Amino acid sequence: MNRQGKTRLAKYYVALEDSEKHKVEYEVHRLVVNRDPKFTNFVEFRTHKVIYRRYAGLFFSICVDITDNELAYLECIHLFVEILDHFFSNVCELDLVFNFHKVYLILDEFILAGELQETSKRLLDFSFQNPDFTSTPADRRPSVRAVRF
Numbered sequence: 001m002n003r004q005g006k007t008r009l010a011k012y013y014v015a016l017e018d019s020e021k022h023k024v025e026y027e028v029h030r031l032v033v034n035r036d037p038k039f040t041n042f043v044e045f046r047t048h049k050v051i052y053r054r055y056a057g058l059f060f061s062i063c064v065d066i067t068d069n070e071l072a073y074l075e076c077i078h079l080f081v082e083i084l085d086h087f088f089s090n091v092c093e094l095d096l097v098f099n100f101h102k103v104y105l106i107l108d109e110f111i112l113a114g115e116l117q118e119t120s121k122r123l124l125d126f127s128f129q130n131p132d133f134t135s136t137p138a139d140r141r142p143s144v145r146a147v148r149f
Contacts, residue, residue: 008097027045032059051074084106
């Protein structure tokens with residue numbers, strides 16, 4: 001989300017109605033934006049924790065279970081931003097807006113069903129160099145034209 005409260009990227013791993021999603025995003029924005037930078041990047045939120053980090057005018061936040069490791073998810077946010085920065089060559093807010101489909105692909109490469117799956121930047125960079133990574137299904141040519149039995 002940006003400083004004005006506009007959500008630029010959101011991925012939910014639990015079922016919520018749209019009205020509840022907007023309410024959560026609004027409440028998280030209010031919690032995070034006005035916090036003093038001297039405070040920790042962890043905030044208790046309802047029965048969960050919000051881990052956030054600010055990069056320029058954007059706040060990246062993750063809502064996790066109260067028992068999850070805060071530092072692991074703080075590093076997850078940093079890894080995500082590093083990968084975006086490498087992929088887009090100095091990422092900015094407009095990259096997230098106009099290339100949201102690529103950003104979701106990147107996110108899905110290392111977070112699966114809400115759990116951190118891959119933490120190696122080297123392995124993630126290798127998968128992004130694959131030419132099929134960012135192409136759409138219409139752009140890909142099938143290696144097998146037809147299969148008959």
